[in-house]
Amino acid sequence: MTRRAFLPVLVVVGALACVPLVVHSDVVLNFLVTALLLTLAGQGWNLLGGYGGQYSFGHAAFFGTGAYATAILQTRYGLNAWPAFTFGIAAGAGVGAAIGALTFPSGLRGSYFALVTLAFAEVLRILASVAPVTGAGVGILVKLDPGIHALQFSSRAASYWFILSLVAAALVVNRLIEGSRFGAWLVAVREGEAAAQALGVDPTRVKLTAMTASAALTAAAGCFYVQYFLFIDAPIAYGPWISVEALLASIIGGVGTVFGPLLGALMVKTLGEAAKLVTGDAPGLDLMLYGIVLIVVVWIAPRGVAGIGERCRAWFARGSLGAGDTAA
Amino acid sequence: MQLSILFPAVVNGILNGALYALIAFGLTLVYGVLHIINFAHGTLLTAALFAAFFLYRSLGLDPYVALLLLTPAFFLIGYALQRFVIGPVSRGSDSNILLVTLGLAVIIENGLLFAFRGDTRTVDLPYSFAVVPFAGLFISVPRLVGFAGAVVVALLLWLLLTLTDTGKAIRAVAKEKLGAQLSGIDVAHIYALTFGLGTACVAVAACLLIPTYYVNPHVGNAFVLIAFTTVVLGGMGSILGALIGGLFVGLVESVCGLYLGESLGQIGIFTMFILVLLLRPSGLLGARA
Amino acid sequence: MTSPILAVENLSKRFGGLYAVREASLTVEAGSITAVIGPNGAGKTTLFALIAGFEKPDHGRILYENADITGESAHRLARRGIARTFQIVQPFAGLSVLENIAVGAHLHVAQRAAALEAAAEVAKRLGLEKVLNQPAATLTLAGRKRLELARALATSPKLLLLDEVLAGLNPSEIRDMLPVIRSIRERGVTILMIEHVMQAVMSLAEQVDVLVEGRVVARGTPAEVAVNPQVIEAYLGHGAAARLAGGAHA
Numbered sequence: 001m002t003r004r005a006f007l008p009v010l011v012v013v014g015a016l017a018c019v020p021l022v023v024h025s026d027v028v029l030n031f032l033v034t035a036l037l038l039t040l041a042g043q044g045w046n047l048l049g050g051y052g053g054q055y056s057f058g059h060a061a062f063f064g065t066g067a068y069a070t071a072i073l074q075t076r077y078g079l080n081a082w083p084a085f086t087f088g089i090a091a092g093a094g095v096g097a098a099i100g101a102l103t104f105p106s107g108l109r110g111s112y113f114a115l116v117t118l119a120f121a122e123v124l125r126i127l128a129s130v131a132p133v134t135g136a137g138v139g140i141l142v143k144l145d146p147g148i149h150a151l152q153f154s155s156r157a158a159s160y161w162f163i164l165s166l167v168a169a170a171l172v173v174n175r176l177i178e179g180s181r182f183g184a185w186l187v188a189v190r191e192g193e194a195a196a197q198a199l200g201v202d203p204t205r206v207k208l209t210a211m212t213a214s215a216a217l218t219a220a221a222g223c224f225y226v227q228y229f230l231f232i233d234a235p236i237a238y239g240p241w242i243s244v245e246a247l248l249a250s251i252i253g254g255v256g257t258v259f260g261p262l263l264g265a266l267m268v269k270t271l272g273e274a275a276k277l278v279t280g281d282a283p284g285l286d287l288m289l290y291g292i293v294l295i296v297v298v299w300i301a302p303r304g305v306a307g308i309g310e311r312c313r314a315w316f317a318r319g320s321l322g323a324g325d326t327a328a
Numbered sequence: 329m330q331l332s333i334l335f336p337a338v339v340n341g342i343l344n345g346a347l348y349a350l351i352a353f354g355l356t357l358v359y360g361v362l363h364i365i366n367f368a369h370g371t372l373l374t375a376a377l378f379a380a381f382f383l384y385r386s387l388g389l390d391p392y393v394a395l396l397l398l399t400p401a402f403f404l405i406g407y408a409l410q411r412f413v414i415g416p417v418s419r420g421s422d423s424n425i426l427l428v429t430l431g432l433a434v435i436i437e438n439g440l441l442f443a444f445r446g447d448t449r450t451v452d453l454p455y456s457f458a459v460v461p462f463a464g465l466f467i468s469v470p471r472l473v474g475f476a477g478a479v480v481v482a483l484l485l486w487l488l489l490t491l492t493d494t495g496k497a498i499r500a501v502a503k504e505k506l507g508a509q510l511s512g513i514d515v516a517h518i519y520a521l522t523f524g525l526g527t528a529c530v531a532v533a534a535c536l537l538i539p540t541y542y543v544n545p546h547v548g549n550a551f552v553l554i555a556f557t558t559v560v561l562g563g564m565g566s567i568l569g570a571l572i573g574g575l576f577v578g579l580v581e582s583v584c585g586l587y588l589g590e591s592l593g594q595i596g597i598f599t600m601f602i603l604v605l606l607l608r609p610s611g612l613l614g615a616r617a
Numbered sequence: 618m619t620s621p622i623l624a625v626e627n628l629s630k631r632f633g634g635l636y637a638v639r640e641a642s643l644t645v646e647a648g649s650i651t652a653v654i655g656p657n658g659a660g661k662t663t664l665f666a667l668i669a670g671f672e673k674p675d676h677g678r679i680l681y682e683n684a685d686i687t688g689e690s691a692h693r694l695a696r697r698g699i700a701r702t703f704q705i706v707q708p709f710a711g712l713s714v715l716e717n718i719a720v721g722a723h724l725h726v727a728q729r730a731a732a733l734e735a736a737a738e739v740a741k742r743l744g745l746e747k748v749l750n751q752p753a754a755t756l757t758l759a760g761r762k763r764l765e766l767a768r769a770l771a772t773s774p775k776l777l778l779l780d781e782v783l784a785g786l787n788p789s790e791i792r793d794m795l796p797v798i799r800s801i802r803e804r805g806v807t808i809l810m811i812e813h814v815m816q817a818v819m820s821l822a823e824q825v826d827v828l829v830e831g832r833v834v835a836r837g838t839p840a841e842v843a844v845n846p847q848v849i850e851a852y853l854g855h856g857a858a859a860r861l862a863g864g865a866h867a
Contacts, residue, residue, distance in 0.1 A: 055426055057367075106606045110422055111365040116605050119553055123598045130589075181723045181732070188720045191709035198669065198703070199772055200695035200724035240549075244434055251427065284441030284545070291434030298427050299417040 009175055012259065013168040020157035029156035033228065035269040036163040037221050041242060042249035042261030043170040044218030049247065050255035051183065052210040053190030054109065058117030059218050059246050061099065061124050064237030066092035066219030070226045071140040072133060081151035085223045092219020093212050100211035104204045109193075118243075125238035139233025142226060151227045163224055167262070170217050174258045177213075186210055187256070218246060241287065248290050252297050254306025263305050268293075336465055337582045343471040345578020346478035350533040351551055352558035352570040353485060354526025360565025361502040361522040362410075364422075367429040370552030371436035372527055376402055376534030377543045378440055384451050384538075391451065392473070395535035399528045406527025411520035433548075441545040448544040456539045470539035477536045481529060482571050488525075489567070498522055502565065550594075554581075557601035620683055622647040622776055622807050623668070628677035629831075630663055637663040639831035640677070645776070645824075650798070650808045652818045652839075655828035656851055661811045662704055664828065665778050668809075669701040670694040681776070695724060700774035702765040704781045704811075708753035715740065715749040717764055721771030736771055743767045743797060759790045763797070770801065777801065779810040783817050795821060819843075827851065 020029060041063055049055045070088035073079040079087075103116050128134040146154040153159040177183040188196040189203045197203060226232050245268060246261075253264025271293065272286040279285050301308050351373060358366050379398055383389040389397070409432070418424035459466035489495035500508040501518045509515050541547075558577050562569025577597055584596030621644035630638040638660045645651045653661050666672040668679055670691035679687045686694060700721075709717050718736035719729075726732040740746055743763045748756065753764060762782055769777060779798070783791050791814060798821060802808055812818050818825060818839055825842045827835040829851040835842050842848055846858035853861075 053423075055423060057430065102602075102606055108605060111426055112605060114367075114426055115365060115556055116602060119556075119598050119602050119605075122553055123595055123602075126595055126598075179729050181727050181729065184716070184720050184723050184729070184732070187712065188709055191711050192707045194671070194691075195703065195707040195709065195768075196720065197671070197691040198695060198701050199721045199768060200692050201720070202690075202692045244430070247427075247430075279442075282442055283446065284438035286438075288435050288438035288442055291431045291438065294431035294434070295413070295417060295428055298424050298431070302421075302424065 005179055006172065006175055009168070009171045009258070012262070013164065013171065016164055017161065020160050026156050029160055031269060031273065033156065033160050033163055035265050036160070036167050037224055037228070038245055038249055038265035038269060039167050039262045040163065040170055040224070041218045041221035041246040042253070042265055043167070043174060044214045044216070044221065045246040046214075046250040046255060046257075046261050047174070047177070047217065048207075048210050048214035050250050050257070050260065051177070051186050051190065052207060052214075053187075054207060054211070055114050055247070056117040056214075056243075057114040057247070058119070058121030058243055059214075060238045060240065060243040061117065061121040062092040062096055062215035062218040063222035063225070063242045063246075064121075064124060064128065064232075064234075065095045066222030067226045067232045067237045068128065068134055068140070068222075069219075070223040071142055071232050074142055075140055076133070080149070081227065085151055085227065088223035088226075089216050089220050092222065093216035096215020096219075097208065097212045099215075100208040104207045104211075121238055121240070121243060125234050128238055129234035134237075135233065137233070139231060139236075142230040142232075144230060152230070159228055163228075166220055166224065170220075171258060171262075173213070173217075178258065182206070182209065190256075244287065244290060248294055250304075252293060252304050254304030254309075257304075257306040260304055260306045267305070333586065334583070335463075337586050338579060339462075339465060339467065341579035341582030342575055343467070343475050343578070344582065345575035346475040346571075347533060347537060347574075348551075348554050348558050348577050349571045349574025350474075350478040350481055350529060350536070352555045352562070352574050353481060353567060354529040355555050356559045356562065356565055356567065356570045357485070357522055357529075358526045359559065361498055362519050364414075364425045364429065365556075366523075366526070367426070367552075368409075368432035368436060369526070369530065369555060370548030370550075371433045371440075372402070372406070372548070373530045373534055373551055374440060374543075374545060374548035375436055376531040377538060377541075377547060378444065379531075380535050380538045381449055381451060381543045390453070391535045391538045395532060398531040398535060402531035403524040403528035405524075407520045407524035409527070410523035411516060414523075415516060415519060437545055437548060444545065446544055446546070448542045450542045451538050453539050468540060470536070474536040474540075477532060478571070478574070481532055482567055485525070485529075485567050494521065553601060554594075554597055557597050557604070560601060560604050621645055622682060623809065624678075624680040625664075625668065626678045626680070628664070628667055628674050628679065630660075630667055630672060630674050636660075636831050638667065638674075641828065641831060641833050643826045643833050643836070645807060645809050647775075647807050648802065648805060649823050650802050650810065650821050651824040651826065652822035653809065653811050653826050653828055654813070654815075654818060654842075658830075659828040659851075660831040661828050662780060663831075665701060665780050665809075665811060669699060669778055695772055695774075698773070698775035699778065700769040700772050700776070701778035702762075702769050702780055702782055704784065706758070706761045706765045708756070708761050708764055708768075710752070710754040712753055713750050714745055714753055714756070714764055717753050718745075718767045718771045721768040724772040736767075739767050739771045742800070743770070758785050759794075762786065762794070766797070766801075770806075774806060776807045776809065779808060779812075781811050781813060783812060783814045791817065 019032065023029060041059065044062065045056065045059050066088040069091040070084045073084035073087055074081055099117065099120055103113060108116055130136055134140065146152045153162060185201045185206045188201055189206050193203050249264035249268050250261050251264065252267055253262065254260030268290060271289055275285045275289050297304060355366060355369050358364060376398060380391050380394050383394040384391060414425065414428050418428045455469055458469040460469055460472065489499060497513050497518055500513060501515055505515055554577060558570055558573040561576060562573030580596050580600060581594065623645040625641060625643050628638055628641045629636060641664060653664065655661055663672065667674050670689050670693065673688045678685055681697065681699065709720065715733060715736055718739055719732045722732040722735040726735055737749065740749055743766055745763055745767055748760065756764060766782065783794060786794065795817060798808065822839055825837060825839050826833050827842055827848050834851065835845045835848050849858040849861060
């Protein structure tokens with residue numbers, strides 16, 4: 001792949017990296033950290049949903065697994081944060097592979113796939129709310145131990161750079177996939193599974209690979225959540241909020257695009273903050289707004305913000321060509 | 329397992345199951361005709377529960393009376409939702425419909441949360457705890473009424489679908505939309521009508537549930553997957569299937585609850601749901617999904 | 618005599634109570650253009666679906682290059698060199714023409730750049746070079762048919778199954794398509810085609826198999842098949858053969 005393909009990623013990441021140098025407000029940095037956390041979760045969803053066309057309503061299953069694995073390995077087994085973090089990602093990916101291995105060979109897709117993923121997330125949530133290993137109803141508190149050895153950062157800027165590095169890695173992976181054979185196969189499966197099969201694409205294997213990678217990314221977001229907030233419980237880990245927000249970020253920002261989740265996450269979080277400004281911390285308003293935005297986006301701009309950008313570009317291009325030449 | 333412990337659990341399960349079936353009727357009807365999975369179904373139940381609750385609180389209206397008000401009201405709400413929101417916004421695309429119903433679910437649930445906070449409320453009626461002796465057990469009267477209600481609704485739906493012209497139009501659209509359109513049936517209207525019927529069923533279920541159940545914005549969630557399991561088990565689009573499926577699910581939950589404790593009883597249901605979805609031969613899964 | 622590249626032996630497929638394909642047998646010689654014709658509902662597309670691995674037969678065998686491929690999945694068969702087009706064209710609507718073809722090229726080429734290059738070459742052979750970057754959804758029907766062909770060709774197949782590739786085209790578009798199909802055969806690809814457009818069958822095919830109600834009832838050159846009484850009756854009804862004088866001319 002040409003180096004030019006990564007230029008936009010480098011520019012964006014570079015610009016974002018400079019932010020803590022000019023912004024010193026902890027409130028703003030915290031906002032950005034949560035936005036990047038959502039970006040990472042959304043990047044995971046986007047890989048399977050945007051590129052692969054398989055809409056999951058249960059990505060919380062991977063977020064929560066990553067989070068709990070990281071927390072449990074540190075608090076119960078005294079494992080160092082870094083390997084715990086890595087294991088968390090692997091655990092999330094494993095759950096993704098397991099769910100995929102169960103659902104894809106059966107040919108489940110569309111609404112049924114969404115339903116099954118929802119069911120799996122719910123099962124995990126119920127289990128986590130009663131099992132002793134996850135702290136049951138109380139949850140798990142990770143001991144405060146600021147320092148890079150424990151993957152905890154005393155300065156917001158450092159946390160920001162850490163999550164940014166994860167997001168950057170995901171952006172690179174995303175770009176790599178876009179320019180690879182796997183990526184071509186993935187979107188082919190999305191656009192027409194039968195036609196793809198006729199061209200030698202194995203839909204089950206492609207979807208399974210996408211699901212595993214997707215789960216790994218969202219699990220990483222879960223692992224980061226634990227390291228940043230130092231607390232996890234069942235409704236946070238496996239609750240519908242993260243499934244909805246990750247999905248929403250990708251759709252608003254632009255499904256199947258590299259920067260979609262980033263744009264979308266920023267917008268979703270901004271919306272949430274705006275809602276809080278208007279009505280204080282009343283629970284439910286932010287999600288309700290998200291629901292409204294989701295419907296509006298589906299109605300007006302199904303390809304999200306990035307889609308609007310594309311449409312503008314296409315409109316300009318067509319204008320400059322004069323009468324379009326479409327016959328072959 | 330002693331019969332004296334199993335038997336009440338079985339009876340309990342069947343009584344619960346009837347209500348699950350009632351909730352599932354709307355879902356299976358909507359799937360059978362519109363071929364969409366309505367993710368907002370559970371939240372519509374929550375909304376109906378809140379409506380029944382507030383009618384009782386503010387007007388002192390007995391839920392069984394409120395039923396007469398809420399059923400047509402929710403029919404209209406459902407009709408409007410499909411006709412003016414879901415239909416136009418999704419423009420027929422499967423993935424859009426998915427997202428729109430999810431969006432509606434999120435809006436309704438969190439709207440209720442925002443408006444009424446998350447506290448759990450209950451309705452205390454003079455007959456909430458009335459019991460009636462049966463085969464050595466004491467059966468809760470409201471639960472029994474719920475059971476009867478479910479059977480009555482199933483019967484009414486069946487009569488509507490088989491004997492009335494509207495019912496025939498609904499079945500025509502379910503089987504062959506294009507042909508129905510060509511025969512002059514207004515498909516958008518039928519879609520909205522069916523959706524309205526589904527929502528009306530949910531309103532009935534809410535009024536029958538409320539004497540013995542609690543109300544909070546997350547209740548719908550608890551019922552959503554149960555309703556889905558019921559529908560998938562009984563066969564998408566089949567009212568009788570939903571009835572039998574509901575009873576079966578109620579049984580499984582009750583018996584599982586005996587062995588695993590109440591909160592894990594739900595796991596039995598979800599596991600069953602996942603298994604059914606995975607093991608059903610692909611031919612029965614329905615082309616649109 | 619070399620063995621045929623494809624041999625279908627007593628293939629049967631039921632859907633519920635109905636036999637779509639009933640004990641159908643045919644062979645296809647390597648490097649030939651063979652046509653499968655028959656009235657609507659005869660089972661031609663089902664036959665293709667069985668050969669290409671989209672359906673599993675209930676009875677019978679399919680031999681490809683002397684190997685038993687019965688029941689193998691579609692993507693595996695594509696790797697073996699069997700490609701197909703669909704009766705109702707299925708372009709990847711959200712992708713450009715070039716990207717569409719590249720998916721086919723990727724079967725043998727892992728590198729993106731190389732696949733795009735190979736795709737551009739195939740596109741040129743099929744006259745699509747002017748629309749490479751257009752979204753596939755904007756093509757006319759004729760364009761989409763060419764795209765469908767290009768995509769299948771990009772997989773470097775040895776056997777190409779064309780399912781009514783001329784359906785829906787106007788006469789001049791058909792005239793333009795015939796040499797394209799011939800040129801595909803010139804490059805060594807065996808073609809098995811379902812066709813209703815008799816003009817194409819007559820001018821292209823060396824061998825014609827006639828499928829009626831799931832069975833192969835006649836086999837021969839186009840001229841032979843055209844005067845076969847059973848074939849005439851299948852299309853024109855009972856007694857038609859007797860009523861017609863001379864050869865049938867489409």
